[in-house]
Amino acid sequence: MAQGRVLVVAATHGNERNAPWLLEQWRQRPQQLASAGVDLALEIGNPEALAANRRYIDRDLNRSFAPDLLQDPARTELEVQRARQLLAQFGPEGHQPCSVAIDLHSTTSAMGNSLVVYGRRPPDLALAAGVQARLGLPVYLHEADAVQTGFLVERWPTGLVIEVGPVPQGLVSASICRQTQLALEACLAVLAEARAGQLRLPEALCVHRHCGSVDLPRHGDGTPAAALHPQRQHRDWRPLADGDPLFWCADGTVTRFAPGAMTQPSGANPAARWPVFINEAAYGEKGIAFSLCVRERWPCEPGWIDALAAL
Amino acid sequence: MAQGRVLVVAATHGNERNAPWLLEQWRQRPQQLASAGVDLALEIGNPEALAANRRYIDRDLNRSFAPDLLQDPARTELEVQRARQLLAQFGPEGHQPCSVAIDLHSTTSAMGNSLVVYGRRPPDLALAAGVQARLGLPVYLHEADAVQTGFLVERWPTGLVIEVGPVPQGLVSASICRQTQLALEACLAVLAEARAGQLRLPEALCVHRHCGSVDLPRHGDGTPAAALHPQRQHRDWRPLADGDPLFWCADGTVTRFAPGAMTQPSGANPAARWPVFINEAAYGEKGIAFSLCVRERWPCEPGWIDALAAL
Known part of the structure; x- marks a missing residue:
């Protein structure tokens, strides 16, 4: 693996158009992105979906990186093939190997400028803690949800999602673009610091840890019987x-919140009170009106920095 | 024509999901809609596009009602066929004839709760003035734009669009639903008053009259060279x-506003300073970053009420 090349992916979802627009600007004028000296591979995740202005063509690309799926020759959906292609080209053992993947997303939810981390890999936590120390971004830590698997960044040694909203699908918003670039530049600066042996982390990382998701009430035929309450x-x-x-x-x-009563898979946790991805337009088909998190403070461990510096 | 039946259309655009969700609620519980005694036909405009969660399948249904298009047997796009079907069923000479059409839309632009009127037909102006007097809604008056024709409501003796935003495509928002219902109920109440000989209009109707549209700056290959400025x-x-x-x-x-220099078709009007439909996601493909209006005060004419009462 080439030391340190970073894969930056835009339009993993084809109707999230801010990052691909930015990426095109950076390709034309690389000096517009402060890359902190890090070698980058800029790539459109799902060009067909981008051209069609749809989230995906056959299936969600960002749920198509599960090893079982990738290894099954019977799976020939466009996005499964694209996932294999991205790994063959930019994966750790690919033709242009990358050790880090940053996946740029936007959302109709008011997530602000935020990070999504999958599981508890030490270099991911170092990267998230470093960015949080710089910009104060909230971190959504996704794990242990059997109905949501196969995320792109999980197939690289380290990586995270930059998630910015609210912005409608299909739309470019200058303020969403600015926030996206700011978060990406912070990621690259933190990585460069780690490699230079200069990264210092705060005492703790604040994470919002995923506990489960809550669906809209539905009629027997599956159609929504209610909408999200305007106060949410x-x-x-x-x-x-x-x-x-x-x-x-x-x-x-009106349906009201009863802690621990409504989430899957681990809804019994009465501390799961922090909602994220509220009314994300793409999650209706997934049966998710919002997800619920517990808020936790994780002391930063010295080993995290070493793990990031090694990549 | 049956005296007075009103056609209420939702999902003329399949990814504008607030109105069709509401319409389904009203079908199940008609008492939830205060119809002022008006006989209603509730109809999904584009069921195929709604099922696909797309604005349209072959072409924009709300640009498919131009007489030339409807009469051309060579035009067989799904939306042209659907336009013919809607007219055959609910048109003034249809099987279940309607004299009024109210077309329910939503937008990613911050139009608030607003009305769109096409041209200067007296009953449309009466309806708009009556609703404006009740709710204060702004009115966008669309006319004389050769690149934007074939709107649904133009094929009924009177009709207007209720346009509510901002809301992302593909999403149901309770506050957008409430505003939509409020505006529709006001339309029906005004119509009922007119028929009862009890409608009183204000001295004047305030309209924002369409002068033309402004596109994003673009590269030679047609891709956007800039985004809407965040202050817009x-x-x-x-x-x-x-x-x-x-x-x-x-x-x-940054590109800055120079009045009269940038709009088509009638951009020379230096009074065209009121922007509408700013950054509507669906208008990127139409080459519209926003449209520009002049704001005018039109004294209400007594004949307007009579024209509405007759329908």
Whole structure:
């Protein structure tokens, strides 16, 4: 593996158009991106979906990197083939090997400028802690959810998602672009510092750890019986109190929050009160009105920096 | 024509999901919609596009009602066929004839709760003035734009669009639903008053009259060279001053407003300073970053009420 090349992916989802627009600007004028001396590979994740202005063609590319799926020759969906192709070209053992993957996303949820980390790999935690120390970004830590697997960055030795919102699908917003670039530049600066032996981490990393997801109430035929309550809209990262309104029916009926009663797979945790990805347009088909997290403070470990510096 | 049946259309664009969700609620519980005694036909405009969560399948249904297009047997796109079908069923001479069409839309632009009127038909102006007097909604009056024709409501004796935003495509928002219902109920109440001989209009109707549209700066290959400037985002209905920033390049370059210099078809009007449909996601493909209006005060004419009452 070439020491240190970083894969930057835009348009893993074809209707999230801010990052691919930015990426095109950086290709034309590389000096516009402060890369901290890091060698980059800039790549469009799903060109066909981008051209069609759709999240995906056959299936969600960012749920198509599960090893079982990649190794099954019977799976020939466009996105499974594209996942194999990305790994063959930019994977750790690829033609242009990359050791780090940064995947640029946007969302209709009010996630602000945020990071998504998958599991607890030490270099991921070092990267997230370094960026959080610089910019104060919230971190959503996704793990242990059997219905949501196969994320792109999991197939690289380290990597995370930069997730910025709210912005409608299909739209370029200058402020979303600015935030995306700011977070990416912070990632690259932290990585460069780690390699130079100069990275210092804060005492602790604050994570919002995924516990499960909550669906809309639905009729027997699967159609939504209610909408998200207006008091929940754009309230990502703000903890729910017992009895807070969650869903609103057109007849005025309101469903309220009861901690521990409504999430899968680990909804019994009464501390799971922090909602994220509230009313993300793409998650309707996944049966997710929002996900619920516990907020935790994880002391930064010295080994994290070493793990990142080695990549 | 049956006296007075009103056609209410939702999902003329399949990824505008608030109105079709509401319509489904009203079908299940008609008492949830205050119809003022008006006989209604509730109809999904483009069921195929709704199922696919796309604006359209072959072409924009709300640009498919131009008489030339409808009468051309060589035009067999799904949306042209659907337009013919809607007219055959609900048109003024249809099987279930309707005299009024209300077309429910949503937008990624911050249009708030607003009305769109096409041309200067007296009953449309009566309806808009009556709703404006009740709710204060702004009115966008669209006319004389050869590149934007074939709107649904133009094929009914009277009709207008209720346009509510901002909301991402593909998403149901409770507050967007509430506003949509409020505007529709106001339309029906005004219509019922007119029929009962009880409608009183204000002295004048305030309209924002369409003068033309402004596209993003583009590279030679057609890709956008700039994004909307962040100071313009969500500033619909607020007049531009000379020199206001319009577009932002990733290198920091800013394009500024020069009145009368940039719109088509009638951009020479220096009073065209009121932007609408700013950064509507669906208008990228139409080459529209925003449209520009003049703001005018039109004294209400007594004949308007009579024209509406007759329908």
